[in-house]
Amino acid sequence: MVFALRTLRFPRLPFTIRLFSSRAPWRIPGRTYRVLALVACFFAMTACEGGTLPDLLESPQEETMSSTGKMPLPPRLPEFHTAQDVPLQDEKVFEEVYEENVEEPPPPIPSAARGGTESEPLSPFLEEVHLIPPPGVHDLIRIAILLPLSGPHAALGNAMLHGAEMALFDLAEKNFSLLPLDTTGTPAGARRAAARALSNGAELILGPLYSASVASVASKAREKGVPVVAFSTDRSVAGNGVFLMGFLPRDEIERAVAFARSRGLLRFAALVPDTAYGRRAATALREAVARHGGQVVKVASFRPGSPDVSAVVRHFADYDQRRASLEEQREVLEKRDDEVSRQALKRLEKLDTLGELPFDAVLLPTGGDRLRTIAPLLPFFDIDMPKVRLLGTTQWDNASLGTEPALVGGWFAASPPRARADFSKKFKDIYGRYPPRLATMAYDAAALAAVLARAPGGGDFSHSALTAANGFAGLDGIFRFKSNGVAERGLAVLEMRRNHFRVISPAPEFFE
Known part of the structure; x- marks a missing residue:
C-alpha cells in the first residue's frame, strides 16, 4: 500500500513534522482516504510519545504567557528533587568557565548544522524530528548559537547545545529556528561562525563561550545591529550590544x-x-x-x-610563627615546677600551634x-x-x-538547586549521562530567545526588551540584564554537606 500524509502539526513540538512518499497517488478514493486518515492519526499520536488526544490538543506554550501584559517568563520546571538529590559529578575548572568531566563524549552534532562538511550522526533530538518550518510561514525567526562543537572543549560545547535543544522543544514556537555553529573554541573560529550566522539572517546570537571569542564576534554583530548573549564571565567584553549570561x-x-x-x-x-x-x-x-x-x-x-x-x-596560615609561639610557651612552662604549669603543659600537648x-x-x-x-x-x-x-x-x-x-x-x-536537579535528570534520561554545570545556562539563554521571539509583530531582541526590569525566571533562578550588559542574578546561599547541599538562605523569587 502506498500512502501520503499531508503536513501534520503537533502542539507539543515547536516545528512541523513532514512525512511523505514520492510514490503516493494524487487522488485517493473517499473510503480509503478516511481509513488512511485514521491510520495517520494513530501514527501521529505514537510519534508524540504516546500522548492522548486531549494532551495533543492542549498547548503548554499558552500557559507561559503573562496575564499582566508584562514580558512572559520561562516556566519553572517541577521541583520534586531535594538538595540532597543533586547528582554527583566530577569537575574540571577553566579560567573563565568550568565544566564537570563527562564520562562519555556527547553525541556529535551534524557538521551541516554547524557549518562543517563532514558526515556525522545526528544528535538524539535531530534524529527524531526534522526541524522544518511549516508551509506558508514567512516570518521565520533565526537565532544562532555559537559553541565549541569540535576541538578540546567539544564535550562541553555539545552538552550545552543539547541543553539549548531542550529549551527549544519546551518553549519555542513553530517559526523559531536555531542555527548551531562551531567556533572550534578559538577566536578565529568564533569570528567565522558569527559571519555565517549574520549572513543567514540571525536576529540574535547566543554564545560564544570565552571572552576572547566574544570580543572577536562583537564588532561584526554591532555593525549589523544584532545583539549577542554570551556565556563568558569577563565583564570587560560586556556592553554595547553584548550581554553576559555567565555567573560573575x-x-x-x-x-x-x-x-x-x-x-x-x-x-x-x-x-x-x-x-x-x-x-x-x-x-x-x-x-x-x-x-x-x-x-x-x-x-x-x-x-x-x-x-x-x-x-x-603554610605561609597564609602563619603556621611557622604560631608553631614557634607554642614551643616558646612550652619552654616557659617546663621551667616552672608547679601544678598549674603542669596542667597547662598537658593542654598544650593537644595543640600544633598557639595564637589566634x-x-x-x-x-x-x-x-x-x-x-x-x-x-x-x-x-x-x-x-x-x-x-x-x-x-x-x-x-x-x-x-x-x-x-x-x-x-x-x-x-x-x-543558583537554586532544585530546578537544576530536575533538568539533570531529564538530560540523563535523554543522553544517558548527567550534564555539565553550564548546560543550564545554555537552556536559559535559548529559553530567553524563545520568549522574546513571541513579541507581537515578530521577535523583539531590542536593548529595552533584553533589559526588562522584571527580568526572567530560568533554571538558574531569576536574572536580568543591566544596561551595561552584565547579568544580575538572584542567588541562594548553600552550605556544603557530605555529598549534598543545604539551602541556608533561599534565592529571591523576584527583583525589587
Whole structure:
C-alpha cells in the first residue's frame, strides 16, 4: 500500500513534522482516504510519545504567557528533587568557565548544522524530528548559537547545545529556528561562525563561550545591529550590544559576604588563583566587605599549575610563627615546677600551634581537583574549621566536593538547586549521562530567545526588551540584564554537606 500524509502539526513540538512518499497517488478514493486518515492519526499520536488526544490538543506554550501584559517568563520546571538529590559529578575548572568531566563524549552534532562538511550522526533530538518550518510561514525567526562543537572543549560545547535543544522543544514556537555553529573554541573560529550566522539572517546570537571569542564576534554583530548573549564571565567584553549570561564572581561574593556578615563574621581573608579570575575575585571581596562593614585582613595567591601549593598555604596560615609561639610557651612552662604549669603543659600537648588567626572567614574561589587539593591543607596547617568559615563561589556547585571533610560546612552562593536537579535528570534520561554545570545556562539563554521571539509583530531582541526590569525566571533562578550588559542574578546561599547541599538562605523569587 502506498500512502501520503499531508503536513501534520503537533502542539507539543515547536516545528512541523513532514512525512511523505514520492510514490503516493494524487487522488485517493473517499473510503480509503478516511481509513488512511485514521491510520495517520494513530501514527501521529505514537510519534508524540504516546500522548492522548486531549494532551495533543492542549498547548503548554499558552500557559507561559503573562496575564499582566508584562514580558512572559520561562516556566519553572517541577521541583520534586531535594538538595540532597543533586547528582554527583566530577569537575574540571577553566579560567573563565568550568565544566564537570563527562564520562562519555556527547553525541556529535551534524557538521551541516554547524557549518562543517563532514558526515556525522545526528544528535538524539535531530534524529527524531526534522526541524522544518511549516508551509506558508514567512516570518521565520533565526537565532544562532555559537559553541565549541569540535576541538578540546567539544564535550562541553555539545552538552550545552543539547541543553539549548531542550529549551527549544519546551518553549519555542513553530517559526523559531536555531542555527548551531562551531567556533572550534578559538577566536578565529568564533569570528567565522558569527559571519555565517549574520549572513543567514540571525536576529540574535547566543554564545560564544570565552571572552576572547566574544570580543572577536562583537564588532561584526554591532555593525549589523544584532545583539549577542554570551556565556563568558569577563565583564570587560560586556556592553554595547553584548550581554553576559555567565555567573560573575562579583555577584556571588557579594551574596556570600552579605550572608556571612549577617551571621557575625567580620574579618575576611582570601586564597585566590593567580589568574585574571582570581584577581577579579579578590577585588570583589574587598568591595563587598567594604559595603557591609567588615575587614579584609589578608589576601594570598597561588599558581594554578603548581603541583604543590603547601608552601603558600603554610605561609597564609602563619603556621611557622604560631608553631614557634607554642614551643616558646612550652619552654616557659617546663621551667616552672608547679601544678598549674603542669596542667597547662598537658593542654598544650593537644595543640600544633598557639595564637589566634586574624580572620573569621576565608574565600576560596576555585573548584574541582584544585579545590580538593587546597582545602585539606588548611586544617593540616592548623586553620581551625568550622571556627574559620570557608566561603566559595559557583565553582563549588558540585555535590561530590562534600566528600572532602575540610569543605563540609563551607558556604557559597549559587543558583537554586532544585530546578537544576530536575533538568539533570531529564538530560540523563535523554543522553544517558548527567550534564555539565553550564548546560543550564545554555537552556536559559535559548529559553530567553524563545520568549522574546513571541513579541507581537515578530521577535523583539531590542536593548529595552533584553533589559526588562522584571527580568526572567530560568533554571538558574531569576536574572536580568543591566544596561551595561552584565547579568544580575538572584542567588541562594548553600552550605556544603557530605555529598549534598543545604539551602541556608533561599534565592529571591523576584527583583525589587
